[in-house]
Amino acid sequence: MTTSTGAANSQTTPGTTSFTESVSAADTSIGFEYQYYYYLDRLINLRTGESAGLEVKDDVHTDLADGFCILVQLKHTVKTNAAGSPIALAELSLDLWKTLYNWARIITDDTQQRDTVPEQLKFIGNTEFHLVTNKSQSKTNKFLETVIEFQDSKKTFTELRDAIEKLSTTNATLQSYIQTVLDLDDDVLAAFFKNIRFELELDDIIARVKKSIREKFIDDEMVDSVFERLDSNIRSENFKNVKAGAKLQLTFEEFWTNYKKYFSDGRSKKLQYTKYQHPLPANLFAQTFVKRLLEIGAITQTDIDKVTTYTLAKLRLVTNLERWRQQGRIVSDDIEALHDEVITRWENEFDLAFAGCGTEQEIITAALEMLRELRRANFLLDGTQLPIELSNGELYHLSDLVQIGWHKDWRQK
Template sequence: MGTSKTFMEKTAAPGASAGFDYQYYYFLYKTLNLKKGQSVGLEIKDDVHTDVDNDLQLLFQLKHTIQKQADGKPVALTELDTDLWKTLHNWAKVISDQNDGRATEAAQLTFVSKTEFHLVTNKSTSCSNKFGIFLASYVEDHTLENLEEILSRITELKTSTSDDAIRRYISAVTDLAPSVKQEFFKKIHFELSEIEIIQKIKNSIAEKFIPPSKIDEVYERLNTNIRDSNYIEILNGKAFSVVFDDFTTKYSSIFQDARDNKLSNLRFEPPLPDDLLSQPFIQQLLAIDDVYDHEEEIIMEYSTHKLRIARSLEQWEQNGEVVHDEIQALHSEVHLRWNNNHRIAFRGCRSDEVKEKGRAIINTMRQEKYRLGKDELSTEYSNGELYELSDLSRIGWHRDWEKL
């Protein structure tokens, strides 16, 4: 006897969450493939839709499953699959929607002539799905023989199933006028085994002449910005759609930044050492009263800056975004500026001025930005470079910093 599920397990919906994400990622994929004059919408005309031009719209129903076969692949789309017939039902209701001006057969035929219907799912193909096979044959070759095979199979399926919901879904399709069904079936497309949606998004980014090392960064920036825009539009009670011209205007800078070979924006939270105060660069700052040992928050912030620049330099070099001599040139330039400031500050300095002079040096250098290759580093990275060199005992702020 199986273990009963807890209330939390019953109310949790990981499958539903994955389904929402699947729908959004497909929308993002279609957005990246817009052409001039086209637009794509999320949950407006369908789960996703694309307006190609005034004479063609594409409706996409997205169906996602977390159910697996024995081999670990998603389950197949079967002939009596609820996802299949609910999708066809929804489209049949859209086609015959009286409230949208399609009460007549003529209006329905006009709508179908301007529309393609796409079922997109991660479910796999089933060789036993005769309905799907017949439908694909009819889409390829619009013969009456192929049409009759579809209609006959629908009748058999409706008779064989004991599921009232599926019978109701099938009825919505069969209730369409014969001429409408004839044209509707020509326009249905199945996109099965669509599993790697995120990889398809990244492939689309690569096709826009983005260097391989920048693809993940462009993906993250686009994903974040478009998700935020979608959320804001929903809060404002508006439907979210993207027009080609608006997309290029709002997001072209993301692609341009990547093509200009700007350094990747590596955002990560590095693990901090257990004993923050024992770090050499913190000891240097304590020695000139730039920080105090009780200022835990600022010490953590400075430590994070130091670790981020160190890790980023390693990653940029591994990615081929910079070469080793460019990193060495950065260190040398910062060291030279420090040396000039240090010599000027402590020439003729009295003992009671040492700490003040030390703070003046680092405060001056914190306001400067340093270059790595062709790129100007951010203030965070520039400050982190100071802390990193200090931690390596290459620079210091006290007059006698080497003896501390």
């Protein structure tokens, strides 16, 4: 996988982009993300008996049930043309020729017993070679045009080979890539170019993944939820596998066993909540609900971990409510009904909590018991029982809105 950064050398002039900036981690990162999301899309589209891998046989590969293999090289560029679109794939592009060079080396890999023409032809007969890039189609790329015409039997192999031999460059690396391809046996070279596929202008790879999810009979409003859960969990598993030295490769059966629940949940009418990772407020202890908890000693000024956990619960409750509303899974009346129900339950507890309390310590003890009791509750939203985290988040949210409190005199504090 290659990410084109556009860096030429380390010499800079005032007002220009430095070499460090031109090869920044962000530029490299987007290339890896492009590769990963293409792999995720392949996983979603696997069928029985198939498997897909990430950086195993190639950048991405798919093994089909009949033994056929699709090798994929992914090339992403952050360079744009005057219109702001990704640059075109030129006929002397390093991305293009490094890809063809890599495949030529795979075809002739003697460690895989492919050092003879018959074995190379056998390998090519069971393999397709896909170059996938966000680069655009170029009208001046006559070489690519010749390849496509050769595949359509509009040009002969001789014309194809002549087109390659006529390519001229002073770049020694590029010339070595071209020569390695030309060094293939003519029969092998012809078979190889018959089995190359070009997929250009694939820029929004995430949109492609979401389209694949939707085509698994997931309603539009649930696509993002399924995507987020798949993305998060597959990334986590990838990290664990890399750390353990395992290959990033899944069969259809493994993928379906591990992740089918996300698709089932996406088709369910039951509300599915996401544990969003929110940025936290600059001053956690300035939040109203935190002040209410401090008043009764439920937390102290040093309980940063607890306050962080409670804040995330509140933020996740608010975010999930809004996401469900935007998806059309609930309406504003459902949210108001939840708030009203919780406030009513709080009022019932509050009205009885302080009966017989005379001292401040007795008030504090009663308040803590009321808080403990309400924290145990799973509240209902439109018939769906909310998990404890979101139910607790609802309590903190209402407290932030100054709708409920814990101390007997919380309104005066």
